[in-house]
Amino acid sequence: MKVLITGGAGYIGSTIAACCSDSDITPVILDDYSKGLREFSQPYANYEGDIADVSLLQCIVSEHPDIDAVIHCAAKIVVPESVSVPLDYYENNVAKSITLLRELSRLGVRRFILSSTASMYEAGDDYMVDESGAVAPQSPYSASKWMLERVLRDFAATGAMNSIALRYFNPIGADPSMRSGLQDPQPTHALGKMIEAYRSGGAFTVTGVAWPTRDGSALRDYVHVWDLARAHVAALQKFDEVIAQSEVAGFDVINLGTGTGTTVFELANAFGDATGKPLEVQTAAPRLGDVVGCATLTAKAARLLAWNAELSIADGVKDSLAWAEKLPAVLHRE
Incomplete structure (x- = not known):
């Protein structure tokens, strides 16, 4: 094929x-x-x-x-x-x-x-x-x-x-074999911003903390x-x-999706657990176009594609961090 x-x-x-x-x-x-x-x-x-x-x-x-x-x-x-x-x-x-x-x-x-x-x-x-x-x-x-x-x-x-x-x-x-990953050194999504804050020693900003979720931050899958x-x-x-x-x-x-909703605050906590160092967090108003978010039920993907998510948030954090270490050399070759 x-x-x-x-x-x-x-x-x-x-x-x-x-x-x-x-x-x-x-x-x-x-x-x-x-x-x-x-x-x-x-x-x-x-x-x-x-x-x-x-x-x-x-x-x-x-x-x-x-x-x-x-x-x-x-x-x-x-x-x-x-x-x-x-x-x-x-x-x-x-x-x-x-x-x-x-x-x-x-x-x-x-x-x-x-x-x-x-x-x-x-x-x-x-x-x-x-x-x-x-x-x-x-x-x-x-x-x-x-x-x-x-x-x-x-x-x-x-x-x-x-x-x-x-x-x-x-x-x-990222690709677990590190063949590719997020190519933007200044990403706009939450995990990328966490990595940026972690590497610079700065704070991660949670945009929007008044959503009707369990901790006020947006929910994502x-x-x-x-x-x-x-x-x-x-x-x-x-x-x-x-x-x-x-x-x-x-x-x-x-x-x-994973079938499990995770708030941005929960992702920040998971990031700290993965690195062994709590992430400094600050808050701000929502960005233009931000929504409260949701997570998905996965029965249809399981039924039609025989597919379920197998890797955890911890795996995602670990692979994202490993790729962030490799990215500068990749960009230099470009």
Whole structure:
């Protein structure tokens, strides 16, 4: 099996590529390197360019006519930035993806896996959701993902392309073999900020402490990036089986998570336990686009993909710290 991974030089895409390779699936990488690292794509056939570059897509498929599926990881993902520049997010995450879909379909590719987001859900009273939960995007980022899912659903109804959207929560960790990890030395997500504070000797800021959760901080479902990669591989391997059982013709949605909600304060405590040194914590108002959050029930992923998260928050902290030590040398080689 051969798979085209858009955004395959990024944090999640590169981890998926490594997991595919370990599973005897051949990855082909397409990335514009606006965020991704060239080193991550070097072990594989790789192409530099935009997902909406029709000539480039034609070149890739002509050189790899045996591509069986696409995993779409090329997206802008920073929530506060999406609030500031929403048109950039709708252009990149929706408009360009439509061009990608149209051309891939014309070239005969019929399987599409979207690396989507669970941030589009409206949290219920217990802050747990499943695939039937109400959708109410609170930022242009999550709205752009929901819009693309609707595009995929409608396109699937024509018979031109079958699609699976994998909605997941907050990735942590790195490839346990340290082939790749978070490439941004100044990340915006909670665990990255904790590592930054830990290494600088400064304080970690919890943004928002008046949410209706058990300790006032936002609730998240932190899932190890390697577990996410395993789920994408399972979706590739079981793609036709999943689609055959889908309630909507040619389209299905599957949530990925640990099934356990963790607050930001609890993550900070776990970080301190993993390092042996309590993390200094300060608080601030929520960022633009922040939401209380939720965690997911995982029965559907277990049933359709035979997948459950296997790695712990402690594993995620440990692998994130190990990767943070390696990252400066990787960036120097870039």
